[in-house]
Amino acid sequence: MLNKTIVKLAIPLAVGALALTGCGSDSGSDGAVKIAFQGPLSGDNVALGENMQNGVKLAIQQANAKGDLDFELEYVAGDDQGLPDKATAAAQKIIDDEGVVAVVGPAFSGPTNTSSPLYAESGLVTVSPSATNPLLTDKENGFTSFLRGVPNDNMQGAGMATYYAKKLQAKKVYLIDDKTDYGVGLATVAEKGLKDAGIEVVKKSVPQKTPDYSATAKDVVNSKADALIYAGYYQDLAPFAKKLKDAGYKGAGISGDGSNDAKFVELAGDASENWFLTCPCTDATVEAGTKKFAEDYQKEFGRAPGTYSAEAYDITNMIIEEVKKSGADVEREALRDALAKASYKGLTKTFEFGENGEFKGTDVYLYQVKGGKIGYQGNINELAG
Amino acid sequence: MSLQEFWDYLVLGVMLGSLYAVIAIGYTLVYGVLQLINFAHSEVFMLGAYGSLIVLQLVNPGDNPTALASIGFVALAMAGSALFGGVTAYGLEKVAYRPLRRRGAPRLIFLITAIGASFFLYNLAGKLFGRDPLPLPEMYQNREIFSIFGAGVNITQMLQFATAVVMMIALDLLVNRTKLGKGIRAVAQDAEVAGLMGVNIDKVISRTFIVGGVLGGVAGFLFANLNQVSYTMGFIPGITAFAAAVVGGIGNIRGAMFGGILIGIVETMTVPLLGDEWRAVSAMVVLILVLMFRPMGILGERVGRAA
Numbered sequence: 001m002l003n004k005t006i007v008k009l010a011i012p013l014a015v016g017a018l019a020l021t022g023c024g025s026d027s028g029s030d031g032a033v034k035i036a037f038q039g040p041l042s043g044d045n046v047a048l049g050e051n052m053q054n055g056v057k058l059a060i061q062q063a064n065a066k067g068d069l070d071f072e073l074e075y076v077a078g079d080d081q082g083l084p085d086k087a088t089a090a091a092q093k094i095i096d097d098e099g100v101v102a103v104v105g106p107a108f109s110g111p112t113n114t115s116s117p118l119y120a121e122s123g124l125v126t127v128s129p130s131a132t133n134p135l136l137t138d139k140e141n142g143f144t145s146f147l148r149g150v151p152n153d154n155m156q157g158a159g160m161a162t163y164y165a166k167k168l169q170a171k172k173v174y175l176i177d178d179k180t181d182y183g184v185g186l187a188t189v190a191e192k193g194l195k196d197a198g199i200e201v202v203k204k205s206v207p208q209k210t211p212d213y214s215a216t217a218k219d220v221v222n223s224k225a226d227a228l229i230y231a232g233y234y235q236d237l238a239p240f241a242k243k244l245k246d247a248g249y250k251g252a253g254i255s256g257d258g259s260n261d262a263k264f265v266e267l268a269g270d271a272s273e274n275w276f277l278t279c280p281c282t283d284a285t286v287e288a289g290t291k292k293f294a295e296d297y298q299k300e301f302g303r304a305p306g307t308y309s310a311e312a313y314d315i316t317n318m319i320i321e322e323v324k325k326s327g328a329d330v331e332r333e334a335l336r337d338a339l340a341k342a343s344y345k346g347l348t349k350t351f352e353f354g355e356n357g358e359f360k361g362t363d364v365y366l367y368q369v370k371g372g373k374i375g376y377q378g379n380i381n382e383l384a385g
Numbered sequence: 386m387s388l389q390e391f392w393d394y395l396v397l398g399v400m401l402g403s404l405y406a407v408i409a410i411g412y413t414l415v416y417g418v419l420q421l422i423n424f425a426h427s428e429v430f431m432l433g434a435y436g437s438l439i440v441l442q443l444v445n446p447g448d449n450p451t452a453l454a455s456i457g458f459v460a461l462a463m464a465g466s467a468l469f470g471g472v473t474a475y476g477l478e479k480v481a482y483r484p485l486r487r488r489g490a491p492r493l494i495f496l497i498t499a500i501g502a503s504f505f506l507y508n509l510a511g512k513l514f515g516r517d518p519l520p521l522p523e524m525y526q527n528r529e530i531f532s533i534f535g536a537g538v539n540i541t542q543m544l545q546f547a548t549a550v551v552m553m554i555a556l557d558l559l560v561n562r563t564k565l566g567k568g569i570r571a572v573a574q575d576a577e578v579a580g581l582m583g584v585n586i587d588k589v590i591s592r593t594f595i596v597g598g599v600l601g602g603v604a605g606f607l608f609a610n611l612n613q614v615s616y617t618m619g620f621i622p623g624i625t626a627f628a629a630a631v632v633g634g635i636g637n638i639r640g641a642m643f644g645g646i647l648i649g650i651v652e653t654m655t656v657p658l659l660g661d662e663w664r665a666v667s668a669m670v671v672l673i674l675v676l677m678f679r680p681m682g683i684l685g686e687r688v689g690r691a692a
Contacts, residue, residue, distance in 0.1 A: 042516045044617065179662070206661040211622050212611060214397045214542075215656035215664075222390055222657070235518055239612035246527060246539055267520045267613050 402649020427623020433602025470602015
C-alpha cells in the first residue's frame with residue numbers, strides 16, 4: 001500500500017520539478033542595467049542587510065528619477081542569509097542574471113569568502129560596504145573581483161585595543177569571538193593590539209546561538225576582567241549583555257560593527273546602556289555631509305539610516321558613475337577594471353582601492369549606547385588621544 | 386575552580402537544566418504513548434514563545450509596572466504560551482500523525498513526517514512573525530532576591546526554576562493520580578489491549594500531545610524571557626532536550642526530568658572548565674556514554690511501567 005502511495009506522489013512531483021527547471025533558466029538580459037546587492041535579507045541578522053539594501057535602492061531610485069541616464073537602472077536582490085553555505089547559491093543567481101553589471105556586497109565576511117571565487121571566475125565586480133575580515137584581500141585567495149569599501153578589522157581591532165589601553169586604562173580584558181570568520185578575525189587583531197599594550201587578555205570562543213549565556217557571563221565576572229570585547233553580531237550580543245547585567249558585571253564592554261545596530265539596543269534593553277560600539281562607518285544622521293541623505297532615506301523607508309546605509313548608497317553611486325562613462329552596454333570585466341582604479345568622493349568618505357582591492361583609508365569611529373540610543377562619539381584614534 | 390564558583394555554576398546549571406527537563410518531558414510523553422520521536426516539539430516550544438510575545442504586546446506592560454501587575458503579566462504571558470504550545474501540539478497530532486496512524490504507517494514515516502513538520506512550522510513562523518529576533522517586553526524589574534551557598538538568584542531565574550518544578554510535580558500527579566494519567570499509562574503499556582478495555586486511544590493520544598505542548602510552550606516563554614524570541618530558537622534547545630530525554634530513558638517522565646537537569650549541569654560546568662566551545666560536545670558525550678553502557682537510559686523504563 002505504501003509503495004503505491006509513494007508512486008502516486010512521486011510522479012506529479014517529478015513532473016513539477018521538471019517544469020520548474022524549464023522556466024527557471026532563461027531570465028537573460030532585457031536591456032536594463034542591473035545592480036545587485038548580496039547580504040542577509042532573511043535569517044538572523046536581517047537588520048544589517050536591510051540597512052544596506054535600502055541604501056542601494058535609494059541610490060538607484062534617485063539616479064533613475066534624475067533622468068540624465070540613457071538607460072534604466074534596476075535593483076536585484078541576492079539573499080545569502082549572512083551564511084557562508086547559502087552564499088554560493090545567492091551569488092550564482094546574481095551571476096546568471098546577465099543584466100547585472102556590478103554587485104554591492106557581499107555584506108558579511110564568511111559569505112564573501114565562499115562566494116568570491118564565483119565572482120572572480122565570472123568577472124563580475126563586487127564592492128563590499130561592510131565585509132571587514134582582513135584575509136579577504138589576501139593575494140593567495142585570488143579574489144580578483146573583490147573590492148573593499150571599508151577599512152578592515154585590522155583597523156577596527158587595533159582601534160578597540162588602543163581605546164582600552166589609552167583611554168580606559170584597562171588591566172585585564174576578556175575577549176570573546178563568536179567563531180564566525182568575522183568574529184575570529186576581529187578578535188585576533190584585538191588580542192594582538194591588547195598584548196602589545198601590555199594588557200592581560202583572557203580569550204574565549206562562544207559559538208553563535210548559544211542557548212544560555214548565564215554561565216559565560218558568570219565566567220566573565222569571575223575572571224575579574226575590567227573590560228570586555230565581544231567580536232560578533234547583535235543577535236548574540238543582546239542576550240549576552242542581559243546576562244552580564246544579571247551577573248553583576250560592572251566593567252566596560254565594546255563590540256564591533258556586527259553589533260552596531262539599533263536592534264542591539266532594542267533586544268538588550270537597559271543592558272545595552274554604556275556599551276561601546278566601533279564601526280568603520282560614520283553616523284549618517286549626524287555627519288554634515290550625509291544630512292540630506294538621511295532625510296531622503298527617512299522619507300523613503302520611514303526610519304533612520306542604519307549601519308552602512310550611507311556607505312552602500314555611496315558605493316552604488318560610484319558604480320552608477322562608472323557605468324555612465326561607458327553607457328548601457330558596459331562589459332563586466334571592463335567595469336571591474338575601471339572601478340578598481342576609480343577614485344570616488346562619496347558622502348561618507350573617498351573610495352579608492354589599493355592592491356588586491358583593499359580599501360585605502362583607516363578611519364574607525366566609536367559609538368556608545370546612551371539613554372537607549374547609539375550615540376556617535378567620533379574617530380576612535382582621536383578619542384583615545 | 387573555587388568552591389564558591391562551583392556553587393555559582395551548579396545553581397546556573399540546575400536552572401538551565403530544569404528548562405531542558407520540561408522540554409524533554411514533551412518528547413518522552415509522546416514517545417511513551419506512540420513510540421514516536423516528535424521532532425516538531427522544538428517548534429511547539431518556539432511557537433509557545435511567540436504566544437507569550439503576542440499576549441504581552443496586546444496587554445503592553447509599559448514601564449515599571451507594580452509588583453501585583455507584574456505577576457499578572459507573567460501569568461498572562463504564561464497562559465498565552467501554554468495556549469499556543471497546546472494548540473500547536475494538538476494540531477500537529479491531528480494533521481500530521483493521526484492520518485498516518487489510521488493507515489498503520491511504519492515508524493520511519495512518522496519520523497520523517499515529524500522532521501518535515503518541524504521545517505514547515507519554523508519557516509512558517511519566520512514568514513508570519515518576521516525573521517528578526519524580537520525582545521519580550523519587560524514584565525518586571527529583574528533583581529537578585531536571595532542566594533544559595535553564596536550564589537545569587539534573580540527573579541528571572543527563580544521564575545524559571547519554580548515554574549519548571551511546579552509543572553513537573555503537576556505532571557507527575559497527573560500521570561499517577563488521575564483518570565487521564567491512567568489512560569496514558571494504559572496506552573503506553575499496550576495500546577491495543579487498552580483499546581479493548583474501553584480506553585479511547587485517540588482521545589488519550591491527543592490529550593497527551595496537548596499536555597506535552599502546554600509544557601513545551603511554557604518552557605518556550607521562560608526561555609524567551611531569558612533571551613529573545615526568534616523563529617530559529619527551537620532547534621538547539623530542542624535537540625539538547627531530546628538528548629536529555631534519551632539520557633534519562635526515553636518514555637520515562639522522571640527520567641526526562643533527571644536527564645534534563647543532568648545535561649543542564651554538565652553544559653554549564655563545561656564553560657569554566659573547558660570553555661564555551663565544548664558545551665554542546667560535553668552534552669553529547671554524556672549521551673554517548675549513557676548509550677554505551679546503559680542503552681535504555683539511566684532510569685530506562687517506559688511511562689507505562691515507571692509509575
